[in-house]
Amino acid sequence: MDITTAFYLYSTMLKIRLVEEAIVNEYPLQEIQTPVHLYIGQEAIAAGIAINLQPHDFIVSNHRSHGHCLARGMDLEGFFKELYGKQGGVTSGWGGSMHIGDIERGIIGTSAIVAGGIPIGAGVALAQKMLSEGITVIYFGDGAVDEGIFWETLNFCKLNDLPVLFVMEDNHYASQTPTEQRHAYADIAHIVQGYEIPTLTLDGNNVFEVAKVSGNLINRIREGAGPCFMRCRTYRWKGHVGCSEDDDMGYRPAAELSIWKTRCPILWLEKYLTEQYPGKAEIEFFSRRDYWQREIDSAISKAKEAPYAVD
Amino acid sequence: MPWTKLVADQRRNFEPVGGGGCDRVLTYGEAISEAMEQAMEIDPRVIILGEGVSQPGFIYNTTRSICKRYGTKRVIETPIAEAALTGVTLGASLAGLRPVLIHMRCDFLLVSMDQIINHIAHWKRVFGNDTPLVIRAVIARGWGSGAQHSQSFHSLFASFEGLEVLMPATPYDIKGLFLSAVASPKPVLFLEHRWLYGDRDYVPRGTYLVPLGKAVLREEGSDITLIGMSLTNRDIYMAREKLKSERIFADWIDLRSINPIDLDTIYSSVAKTGRLLIVENGPVCCGIGAEIASRVMENCWDFLKTPVQRIGWPSATVPAGPELERQFYPGVDQILTTIRKMVT
Ligand SMILES: Cc1ncc(C[n+]2csc(CCOP(=O)(O)OP(=O)(O)O)c2C)c(N)n1
Ligand SMILES: [Mg+2]
Numbered sequence: 096m097d098i099t100t101a102f103y104l105y106s107t108m109l110k111i112r113l114v115e116e117a118i119v120n121e122y123p124l125q126e127i128q129t130p131v132h133l134y135i136g137q138e139a140i141a142a143g144i145a146i147n148l149q150p151h152d153f154i155v156s157n158h159r160s161h162g163h164c165l166a167r168g169m170d171l172e173g174f175f176k177e178l179y180g181k182q183g184g185v186t187s188g189w190g191g192s193m194h195i196g197d198i199e200r201g202i203i204g205t206s207a208i209v210a211g212g213i214p215i216g217a218g219v220a221l222a223q224k225m226l227s228e229g230i231t232v233i234y235f236g237d238g239a240v241d242e243g244i245f246w247e248t249l250n251f252c253k254l255n256d257l258p259v260l261f262v263m264e265d266n267h268y269a270s271q272t273p274t275e276q277r278h279a280y281a282d283i284a285h286i287v288q289g290y291e292i293p294t295l296t297l298d299g300n301n302v303f304e305v306a307k308v309s310g311n312l313i314n315r316i317r318e319g320a321g322p323c324f325m326r327c328r329t330y331r332w333k334g335h336v337g338c339s340e341d342d343d344m345g346y347r348p349a350a351e352l353s354i355w356k357t358r359c360p361i362l363w364l365e366k367y368l369t370e371q372y373p374g375k376a377e378i379e380f381f382s383r384r385d386y387w388q389r390e391i392d393s394a395i396s397k398a399k400e401a402p403y404a405v406d
Numbered sequence: 407m408p409w410t411k412l413v414a415d416q417r418r419n420f421e422p423v424g425g426g427g428c429d430r431v432l433t434y435g436e437a438i439s440e441a442m443e444q445a446m447e448i449d450p451r452v453i454i455l456g457e458g459v460s461q462p463g464f465i466y467n468t469t470r471s472i473c474k475r476y477g478t479k480r481v482i483e484t485p486i487a488e489a490a491l492t493g494v495t496l497g498a499s500l501a502g503l504r505p506v507l508i509h510m511r512c513d514f515l516l517v518s519m520d521q522i523i524n525h526i527a528h529w530k531r532v533f534g535n536d537t538p539l540v541i542r543a544v545i546a547r548g549w550g551s552g553a554q555h556s557q558s559f560h561s562l563f564a565s566f567e568g569l570e571v572l573m574p575a576t577p578y579d580i581k582g583l584f585l586s587a588v589a590s591p592k593p594v595l596f597l598e599h600r601w602l603y604g605d606r607d608y609v610p611r612g613t614y615l616v617p618l619g620k621a622v623l624r625e626e627g628s629d630i631t632l633i634g635m636s637l638t639n640r641d642i643y644m645a646r647e648k649l650k651s652e653r654i655f656a657d658w659i660d661l662r663s664i665n666p667i668d669l670d671t672i673y674s675s676v677a678k679t680g681r682l683l684i685v686e687n688g689p690v691c692c693g694i695g696a697e698i699a700s701r702v703m704e705n706c707w708d709f710l711k712t713p714v715q716r717i718g719w720p721s722a723t724v725p726a727g728p729e730l731e732r733q734f735y736p737g738v739d740q741i742l743t744t745i746r747k748m749v750t
Contacts (some may be wrong), residue, residue, distance in 0.1 A: 130555075187732050189727070193554070242489075405730060
């Protein structure tokens with residue numbers, strides 16, 4: 096990975112992390128009145144894929160969409176205004192955290208119905224194939240593949256060679272239910288491969304791997320290979336919804352979260368960059384953090400000052 | 407059959423709220439939890455299915471006790487596959503079980519619309535076989551739940567005579583109606599409201615049935631008939647208290663059953679008061695209130711002193727932002743204003 100790209104990836108992941116942490120800080124004030132599904136721990140996936148997208152590409156996402164949308168370039172101020180239910184929010188206060196979108200910036204929309212966005216993404220890709228250009232990335236969780244509509248869409252995309260990248264963020268849980276209790280199979284990749292869809296399983300916490308794999312698949316899709324599928328292994332740090340780590344609920348094995356925290360995608364990259372570019376790396380970390388923190392603080396204070404969205 | 411005794415014991419004169427010789431208070435959530443436990447105890451054919459039924463959280467704590475007591479054989483954790491699971495529920499009911507399928511939100515029902523309507527609602531008419539199943543779904547509201555997490559679909563399902571639709575509003579009712587729903591040979595859509603979960607009421611310890619298809623006259627008055635359902639009963643209660651000081655007295659009917667509608671109870675009240683206001687827990691447009699209004703017009707025309715009025719949501723899309731939400735939901739004030747206009 097070249098140095099510019101590496102620091103860019105770092106910057107995107109950091110932006111997402113800092114935004115989510117800002118939400119964690121703000122949430123107790125009860126001014127953000129919308130259920131939040133935080134992306135902390137999964138940042139490498141959104142960041143790694145986003146660098147391979149072009150302006151005419153689209154993404155479709157789910158309830159855990161902050162990272163996908165921010166990596167794609169959603170305006171921070173519009174994002175926070177939406178969370179606060181204010182005028183100027185990306186969906187004018189109608190959507191809240193679960194329904195952010197900005198079609199001008201390549202974000203078709205987000206569905207809070209599990210798997211609800213998946214066929215919509217296929218439709219977008221159909222239009223792209225027939226009318227214009229570009230590809231569509233569909234983000235979904237390991238829970239979404241429980242739904243029949245996922246498999247129906249997969250089949251349709253293959254039948255029609257649609258330019259779709261399926262990105263499964265496998266964080267091992269759907270709400271509190273682990274995958275073993277929901278999937279009769281161990282490895283979805285085998286099944287998807289049965290459709291003759293190029294399929295790769297990867298470490299979703301390694302941003303270089305995500306960027307490289309998705310880059311290759313997206314190139315193939317652009318060349319007309321039809322849909323491709325990525326299963327990204329990852330882990331969410333916070334509870335399913337809200338800002339606490341929900342360890343007290345008892346559905347995750349005791350050490351699981353702390354083990355995954357040692358695999359923090361951002362720490363991993365910091366370590367790598369520090370080794371590769373000693374001295375320079377620390378300066379970059381500081382200046383990016385400083386930059387994003389200012390941007391976020393300013394977006395939040397503008398959101399707080401803005402008038403409420405009304406009908 | 408385990409349910410026959412209970413059905414035979416059915417109290418014919420349902421006492422509206424409270425007391426009834428009972429000294430124990432439960433919340434709405436505790437009452438449904440107890441009802442499920444007792445249903446499973448009475449009848450080994452009762453099984454529970456749903457996403458999260460055995461996970462911490464336990465569907466707002468309503469499946470904790472049954473999980474502990476009956477374990478995974480009769481309390482079945484499911485994938486997120488509402489459409490398939492609804493068909494599974496139907497099939498199981500046809501072959502001897504009494505399944506109860508649970509959804510955390512009413513909104514997720516739509517994923518299984520085909521099985522509910524094309525299959526469940528028509529099955530008995532077409533094949534002649536009973537389908538004793540219950541689908542529990544919880545209506546939510548507030549905190550930006552928005553377009554896909556705070557809808558109320560009672561009216562959407564109300565035109566199918568093969569599907570009973572219930573909206574219990576009190577702890578007493580939720581327990582008695584649930585037991586009736588499980589006992590019934592008909593399929594029942596059982597719509598709860600998340601905001602009612604903390605409400606408290608006297609609830610008998612033993613099993614009892616509240617009849618399906620029956621509204622209840624909660625309070626009497628001669629000036630106007632108010633119909634509430636689910637959460638809107640709360641607003642009606644508050645409005646009614648305020649109106650007493652203005653010497654306006656209302657008959658308050660809690661609809662309880664959306665399908666069938668207990669028209670007799672409504673007609674006899676309207677014949678007395680000559681005025682009817684329906685407070686819908688959902689969009690006004692094509693709501694159950696529209697059906698009630700038509701029926702009343704067709705059958706009580708001579709008694710009506712003023713046009714039937716409806717209050718409910720201004721649109722079917724629920725907004726998320728706090729101020730948009732506040733504007734969206736009608737409340738006590740709107741009820742009061744409407745009643746004052748109708749009565750004077
Ligand atoms: C059709 C439907 N069923 C159930 C839900 C409730 N629900 C919301 S998110 C979720 C879990 C989704 O898990 P996954 O797809 O793995 O995404 P993650 O939250 O892990 O990112 C569930 C069950 C829903 N929103 N829609
Ligand atoms: Mg998941």
